Amino acid sequence: MAIHLYYALAQMMRNAGVGLTPEQAKDLxxxxxxxxxxxxxxxxxxxxxxxxMYQLWMRTDDGQAVQVTGRITPPDFYIVDVxxxxxxxxxxxxxxxxxND
Numbered sequence: 001m002a003i004h005l006y007y008a009l010a011q012m013m014r015n016a017g018v019g020l021t022p023e024q025a026k027d028l029x030x031x032x033x034x035x036x037x038x039x040x041x042x043x044x045x046x047x048x049x050x051x052x053m054y055q056l057w058m059r060t061d062d063g064q065a066v067q068v069t070g071r072i073t074p075p076d077f078y079i080v081d082v083x084x085x086x087x088x089x090x091x092x093x094x095x096x097x098x099x100n101d
Contacts (some may be wrong), residue, residue, distance in 0.1 A: 001033060001074075001075050001076060001077055002075065002076045002077070003026045003029050003030060003033075003076070003077050003078075003079065004076055004077070004078045004079070005022050005025070005026065005078075005079050006078065006079060006080040006081070009022050009025070009079060009080070009081070009082065010022050012081060012082070012083075013025070013082050013083075016082070016083040016084060017084055018064070018066060018082050018083060018084055019060065019062065019064055020060060020064075020066070020082065022079075024060070025068065025079055025082050026079065028058065028060060028061075028068065029068060029070070029077065029079060032056065032058065033077075037058060037059075038058065038059075038097070038100070039056040039057060039058035039068075040056070040057045040058070040093060040096045040097075040100075041054055041055060041056040041057070042054075042055055043055075044069070051071050052071070052072075053069055053070065053071050053080070054069070054070050054071070054072055055067055055068075055069050056068045056069075056070075057085060057089065057092075057093045057096075059093075064084065065084065065085040065089070065090045065093050066082055066083065066084055066085060067081070067082070067083050067084075067085055067089070068081075068082050069081040069082070069083075
């Protein structure tokens with residue numbers, strides 16, 4: 001599965017305060033796909049485009065909690081957004097992590 005990046009991802013990540021480069025985001029997804037990183041995910045529908053997206057809550061190598069949003073179009077995965085989780089979302093992720101260790 002090839003992982004592609006939305007063309008404006010780097011700027012979006014900077015604006016959101018994500019401490020990753022686009023290449024690091026791709027590496028995080030590669031590690032998740034290889035079973036080397038844990039993520040809590042669910043599908044989401046974008047009514048504006050009709051796309052079925054996938055949202056993953058996960059942690060970066062330095063522990064930052066982020067949401068990676070992507071579109072699966074077999075055999076590829078397109079990362080369209082990466083943003084930090086809110087404090088409420090971080091609490092939910094921590095609860096999920098504790099119950100799924």
